Amino acid sequence: MPFGVFAQDVYDNTSAKNAELVGEVVNMDEFLEDGGPSKSSCDGQTSATPPRYADDNMQLLYFDSEERAAEISGLIRNGIASQIRSGSVTLGTNLAWLKNPGATGLLAAVALIALSSVVRDKYPSDIVTDAQLISASEAFLQQEGRVPTIDELLRWIEANRDWQETYD
DSSP states (O other): OOEEEEEOOOOTTSOHHHHHHTTOEEEHHHIIIIISOOTTTOOSSOOSSSSOSTTOOOEEEEESOHHHHHHHHHHHHHHHHHHHHHTSOOOSSOOTTTTOTTOOOHHHHHHHHHTSHHHHHHSOTTTSOHHHHHHHHHHHHHHHSSOOOHHHHHHHHHHHOOSOOSOO
């Protein structure tokens, strides 16, 4: 069971989504099977694993043990946190993991909330893709700095979704 750690140099102009993803530990079997972008949500121009699209600076480091992956994640995130504290990197967003650089699993938690049966009942898969729901929940995470509850996510999607519903 391989594990991956997302890694990228972070600069002032690094996107909020990529900065949040740096250091995230993922179980690659689960990520590729149902936790990440899949064939059903892939448009042929993107990839589930880095580089995900043209000019993507994100990389994926692979490890055999989750403990080793978590250790490397902490090192990567602590390095970025040090750069932010010293002022050598100034991001236009607050990173959810900045208070606890060793905390991983935020994206997995976001995906579980986004694809829960309650959310799927409101937004069926024939109308809204998994990727759209996960992107919406990641946007909440970036804005609020935490994983939403199901009710919070439903309210946030209603107010901020970037797709049109055709079944209303």
